[in-house]
Amino acid sequence: MAELEAYVDEGLAAAEMSRIEAVLRAEPKLVEQLAAVLRRRDAGVHSLGEIWRRGRLSCPTREQLGSYLLGVAGQDVADFIEFHTQVSGCRFCLANLDDLKQRRDETDAAAATRRTKYFQSSAGFLRKDSSSR
DSSP states (O other): OHHHHHHHTTOSOHHHHHHHHHHHHHOHHHHHHHHHHHHHHHTTOOOHHHHHHHTTTTSOOHHHHHHHHHTOSOHHHHHHHHIIIIISOOHHHHHHHHHHHHHHHOOHHHHHHHHHHHHHHHGGGSOSOGGGO
C-alpha cells in the first residue's frame, strides 16, 4: 500500500514508477488497491506520514539547494541534501538541482534569449499605459 501511495505522490524513482505502471496494466487487483488508496485520500483520511510525504516536508528549500550548489551551505545541510538526493533519490529535489545547475551554467546570451522568450510570450497581457489601472 505504501508503494502505491508513493506512486500516487510521484515519489518513486522513474524506473520504479514505470514498473508499477506496467503491473497496473496487467493486474486488475492492483488497480482495485490503487482505487482504494485514491478513495481514502478523497475522503480526507490521511496519516501523518502521508501528510509529510505529500507536503514534501523533508525536502530542502530551493535556496538551500542553491547554497549547496555554490558550496556555501553548512556541512549539516550539505550532508542532508546529499542523503536526500543520492540515497533517498527525491525526484523533485533532483529536478530542482538540475534546474539550478542549468541556470548556473547558462551563458549570458542564453539567459537573454530565455528572458526575451518570456517577455514575448506575455507581451499581449501587459498594459501599455500604467495610468489605466
